[in-house]
Amino acid sequence: MKNYKVSVRTLAEYVYKSGSITSGFRATASLAEGTRIHQQIQKQYGEHDVKEVPLALEQNYEDIVFFIEGRCDGLLAAGQSYTIDEIKSTALDLHTLTETSYPVHWAQAKCYAAMFALLHNLDEIGVQLTYVQKNTEEIKRFKVNCSRQELAVFLEDMIKGFYHYANWKLQHLEERNKSCRDLPFPFENYRDGQRKLAGAVYKTINEKANLFANAPTGIGKTASTIFPSLKIMGQGECQKIFYLTAKTITRQTAEDTFSLMMDRGLVCKTVTITAKDKICFHDNGSCNPNECEFANGYYDRVNNAMLDILEHEQLITRSVIEEYAKKHNLCPFEFSLDLAYVCDAVVCDYNYVFDPRVSLKRMLDEQKKDTVLLVDEAHNLVDRARSMFSAELYKTPFLRIKRENKVNEPAISRAAKNINQYFIEEKKSLDNHYNKIMQNLPDDLLKGLEAFIEAAEPFLLERSGGGEHEDLLQGYFDVQNFLKISKLVDEHYSIYFEIQQNDAKIKLFCLNPSGLLKNILSGFRSAILFSATLSPAGYFMDMLGGGEEDYRISVPSPFTAEQNEVLISRISTRYRNREESIDRITDLLINILDGRKGNYLVFFPSHQYMNNVYGAFTAASSVNTIIQGSAMTEDEREGFLNSFQENKDSLFVGFAVLGGIFSEGVDLKGDRLSGVIITGVGLPQIGFERDIIKSHFQDQGKNGYDYAYVFPGMNKVLQAGGRLIRSEDDHGLIVLIDDRFLTAKYQGMLPENWKNYNLY
The missing domain is CATH 3.90.320.10 (Lambda Exonuclease; Chain A)
Structure with a gap:
């Protein structure tokens, strides 16, 4: 038995x-x-x-x-x-x-x-x-x-x-655990640093601890984290693995790694969750069963569909989910969420674990205690967590809701009117200023928001949230989220009111998400947070909920200084100097690239700066180029990357934005990329919110400017430079354009294999 x-x-x-x-x-x-x-x-x-x-x-x-x-x-x-x-x-x-x-x-x-x-x-x-x-x-x-x-x-x-289902599950677990125990490392040899990282991950999970790992690009971090996690799973000490990413492109790397291990005997049900707006079969995204055949009767069909896919598939990617969802007439997004509760490994965005609005809430505490989190590109989690734990409300939607419901739903209209009136009175109190920081969240606003929920909720339930009530439905969700986040507000938050053109907003702004992240991580067996740029270590431990009880490791780069040709230019790219720097940077690009062959990526701190230099460069040069658009579709992004093919006979230059979609998570191996040129030190644009962050950490005795600007900016630089050397056989050019790279502070943040540079 x-x-x-x-x-x-x-x-x-x-x-x-x-x-x-x-x-x-x-x-x-x-x-x-x-x-x-x-x-x-x-x-x-x-x-x-x-x-x-x-x-x-x-x-x-x-x-x-x-x-x-x-x-x-x-x-x-x-x-x-x-x-x-x-x-x-x-x-x-x-x-x-x-x-x-x-x-x-x-x-x-x-x-x-x-x-x-x-x-x-x-x-x-x-x-x-x-x-x-x-x-x-x-x-x-x-x-x-x-x-x-x-x-x-x-x-x-x-x-x-x-x-x-139970019979399938028991047979599967036996096969899974045996395959994990017998699984060989998926490559012939460990790369330098790879065994060290894998060993640290194994030890951390075995001891039910957390690990913060700074591990260089190219050592194979994905395999080094998944493999030891599976080994622990094979011993029955872990029942589920979440591989969390910030970007779609890095999910593909995780899928490829699981696939490689499956080719070597691994039995492991792995599902990828794709965002609802990308995978939805319905034209307008409606989940109303009267409008969507895939939502109608979903729970009557899902059990058979689950057994079907689990008995026949291992790597359950987006295309596999779509295939079975169509076969069984199911909503593909809900199907992927249901699969996440029964599969052994889940590849998904950060928000399914960390975001209080969309997390997988059915996972019980005892299930979390058997779950390992692998947080890829963890440097991204700082700003993502700030966003997930923040909430804002705008005036204009409540004015619309007040007007739209005045005749038929006077209770809803009155509740929206009261909220709109709050914004009007706050705007008057600004006295010709554009923003103000508030000491507390006003009780009258909270009461007004709760009254709005009480008025809107029964109405929306009766009408199933149809599309004709879109403003009210969105307003309801926004208020619910605001009220939920309001319960988290503490000394690590700032509350501010701001006028934005013809609108106004109030925001609960999370300045330091570390406490909230720490609380979430503590519910899981173990968390491995890793990145090629998890440096400075103290900053990221501060921001991501690290403590004295957590492990941290820094793995040296396996690549030598000889693989990089590093040049630093003294041209200032500070905002006040940008206009005068355009011609100088254009001349520098033409001179550096003269006589070279291959593909080069040039990064800029903003679209405008990039467009200005791009215009000057293309006017002065006949080199083939491509430029990143401001709102590219998935096909356009893919087309941009596909233009970087192995190229030994001519010169090709791509222009992109630092910190954007092409400056991290992109893998242009071998001769697909010959050089990276980085303009500026990556500082985020100076603004109201960044200055609030600066003041917050300054008050805590830290260097607020570094926390708000320098560390996030330098992280973008290191990520962009990391696109170049991806293996022991890669060689290439790195050019850093800014005189600040020659100061002691920035010199201290450069990787060791970038420090053997020449001035240009």
Whole structure:
């Protein structure tokens, strides 16, 4: 007999969840609010009633012993009679709920009832659903009495419906773990530094710790992190791996690495999550089941589709998901999310783990404790986390909502009017200034936002969030997010109000995300944060939630100084000198590239600067060129990169923006890239928000200018330069154009193999 542990909720949802993806609008109580409502109901229990009752039961079916466990909300006692109480909070109008509205809720309650009746040999037990309207706190109950025999049959039928999946899962885990234990390193030899990194990753995961790794481009970081993670998985110490990336292009590298290992015997179900707007089959992105056939009846078909894809596929990429989603008539995005909960490895964007708005919320704490996070290009997580933990509201949408709903929905219109009025009064208080920093979040605004949610939510639920209410739906989501982020605001936030042209906004701006990141990371078994430019180490440990208990490693570059020809030019690219520098940089490019062959990338700190030099260069030279557009499609990006083919007989020059889509995560191996020329030190544009960051860290006794400008800027430079040398056989030219590269501060941040430079 094989053993399979399953929670009551998982069992009930797998077998009984049915129907459609309701809409893009989902009103659910937050975890904190759901807990509050549960506790409120439980306080009303009688003297002999018991809350939060843990239950566990073994049931044999076929060749599997199922260990079913869970915690029921309440056990109500009346003499010798008992009733299982299952509490559900909802934003729905309770008058719309009937006894048959949610079979999955009955399944959960009856499963608990069956377990208690069988454990205590009861002939009969009551089963009760208690629904609480989370805004009005109105209560509606449904109750039935069931015999032990009836519940035993019900439970057996549930297990029967779950058996096929459980049997597949047990066989798969056995095959997966053996393949991980037997898996050889996917390359003939370790590169210099690669074994050191892989060993550090293995040790870190084995000790349930976190690692911050600065590892140079070209050593094979992806294989060095995935391989030891799989080895730990093979020992049964880890059940899931998340490979997190900031950009689509680096997801391909992770997929290629898993594929390479699968060619060498790895059995591992790996799924890639693609953003909804990219993978959606529906023209307008609607999730309304009346408009989208892939949303309509989704949960009636998804179980068969899951087994189909899991039994036949290993590497579940975007194209594979699309194929099976079309075969089974499913929403491909929701399908990929459902697969993420059952697959062994998930390749996805940072936001599915870190963003409070879109994270994979169904992952339970015990599942996280068996999960390893591999955070690729972790230097990107600083600004991404700031964005994820920040929130803003604009005035104009509420003015539109007020006008659009004035006649038919006066309550919504009034709520929007109050918010709009708040913005008007704040604008008046600025007294000819454009912005101000606020000490606290105004209570009257918070109350107004909560009133808006209470007015909008029932309306949107009744209408399934159709496209005709797009402004209201977006306003609802924006307010919900703002309220959620408002609960995170502490001394690491700044609240500011700003006038922007004909609009105004209030923003909760996360200055230092380290505490929030640390809290998230602590829920997982282990996190490996790695990058070729995770330097200075102290800065990134500060910003990414590192502590004294965490490991950190810096792997030396395997590449020699002889592989780089490094030149530094004294031309100033400071903003005040840019106009006069255009001709000088143009002449420098023509002189440096004269007589050379191959492909070169020239990076600039802004589109305008790039366009000015590009115009001057093309006017003075007949060299073949290509330039990065300001809003390129995926096809245009691919076309830009494909223009860099092996080229030994002529000169080709690409112009791109520093810190943009072509300055990191791009792999132009061999003769596809002969040189990189970097104009400027990459400083972010001086502005209100960057100055707030500077002041914040200055007040903490750190160098605020470095934290806000220098370190992020130099990171862009190092990333761009990292496009050049990708293997032991690569050679190329690096040109740094700015006199600041010759100062002690910037010299200290240059890689060792760039320091043997010549002045030009």
